Amino acid sequence: MKEVGVMLKEMNRREFLKTSVVTGAMLMAGDALKGGATVAYGAIKIPEIEKLVITVITDNYYDCLRWNLYPPDFKMVKRYMIGPDSSFHAEHGLSYYIETWMGGKSYAFMFDYGLDFQGVSKNIELLNLDLNQLEAMGISHGHFDHWGNLIAILKHNRTKIRKGIPLYVGEETFNRRFANLPAGRYDPSGMQDLGQLKREEIEALDWVKIIEIKEPTPIVPGAYLTGNIERVTEYEKGSPILFIKRGDKMELDLFMGEQSIVFNVKGKGLVVLSSCAHAGIVNTVKHAQKITGIDKIHVVIGGFHLIGAPIAKIQSTVADIKALNPDYIIPMHCTGWEAVTMFEREMPKQFIINTAGTRYTFTTP
Incomplete structure (x- = not known):
């Protein structure tokens, strides 16, 4: 961690963000296919990393x-413990x-923020996580259990997270x-308001730079946001009970902008990390x-949003x-208990149960 600076070492921030533009230029033009972006095979040249550490702050x-x-x-x-x-x-x-490691140097980022400020903040302290780095x-998507704690x-x-950090x-x-x-739980109509993360509240802090993406985009060296996910399976159709407000219209939410992250560990292959995988984890x-x-x-690794699924x-x-x-x-x-236990039963040697506070380290052989 001592080798991490406020700015990237071998690739400064301006040069690094240019790769996002290059990546976008590599994508195929065309209409969405089954509700997701159509991209070329091998559209990004994802670099190999020597080590990846994923710390689950809360779950x-x-x-x-x-x-x-x-x-x-x-x-x-x-x-x-x-x-x-x-x-x-x-x-x-x-x-x-x-945290990703490339060339002996590490790069850190946060992805999603949980709900309860006191609880999550205490976990960050107990896990010795350094927000200065x-x-x-x-943010993966617009549900409150992923952004609820962000503004807090x-x-x-403010003395730890550097001003101008990209979000x-x-x-x-x-x-x-x-x-x-079901009607009567929160609202007689049965339609529960799940809240809204407001761009203007973040911008009013004058602290972060919001970057909205659709294409695969590097977030730090060795970590790529997936961009809008192409839908190819016949059975991952999303949830019939989740809705989004677009203007004055209430429409079924297909989570076209939900982001997952992909890494390439040298000699091991891809690590695919989701938060909710509303697009479907197979997709x-x-x-x-x-x-x-x-x-x-x-x-x-991540949430697969199979709770309550047929x-x-x-x-x-x-x-x-x-x-x-x-x-x-x-x-x-x-993911839901039924799906978790089925994964354990069908893939016993590959299955690992997660608990909050777990730190996973994936390294090159």
Whole structure:
């Protein structure tokens, strides 16, 4: 971490952001295919990284007794173990602190921010995460359990998070969202307001630079946002209860702008990280393979949004992920108990259960 500066070392910020423009020029022109961007095979030349560290700041589940379930020489998974004065916070939310290593230098960014400021802030402190080292920030999509804590983090860490830091978002991140829940729970109509992240509130802080993307885009060296994800499977159609407000219209939300992240670990293959994968986790992985031109999947990790899904959809998802044969599968957040247990049953040697506070380290052989 000592080698990380406020600015990138071998690639300054201006030069780095130019690669986004180059990447966009490499994409095929054309209309959306099945609701996602049509891109050329191998559209991006994703660099190999020597090491990737993903720290799960918060997630839905925490188990303080899972710390000792791996042998001492198994270094890939490190659990946080609580003590009398260090209770850890879990919630229906998700937040990552991610570091890539290239040429012996590390680059850090945050992706999603959870909900509860006190809980997430305490977790950041307990995990010894240094917000001074952040080169960038990103939001996966416009649901409150991923952005709810963002503005509080920015306000309370102005002395740590550098001014002008880029905040990457996909299209429609700032639209208001709704869920059509059983009538009477929150609203007699059954339509629950899920809130809205407001661009003007972020801009009023005068602290971050919002960058909205549609194409695969580097967020830091060695980490690419997927851009809008192409929809290719027949069964990943999204949720019939989730809606988005566009102007005066309430429309079914297809999450066209939701972002996942792809990495290329040298000698291991792709690591595909999602937050909710509303586009479908199989679509997401296949999109990552297509844009990079790399078929080998090392890890699929994140929320897969299969909670409440029909059993046939869960079965198809698990079967297709199994056919892709990743070295590891790490479902979390909104995946749902039925899907998590099916992944464990069908892929027992590849399955890892996540808990909040887990640090995953993926390295070149």
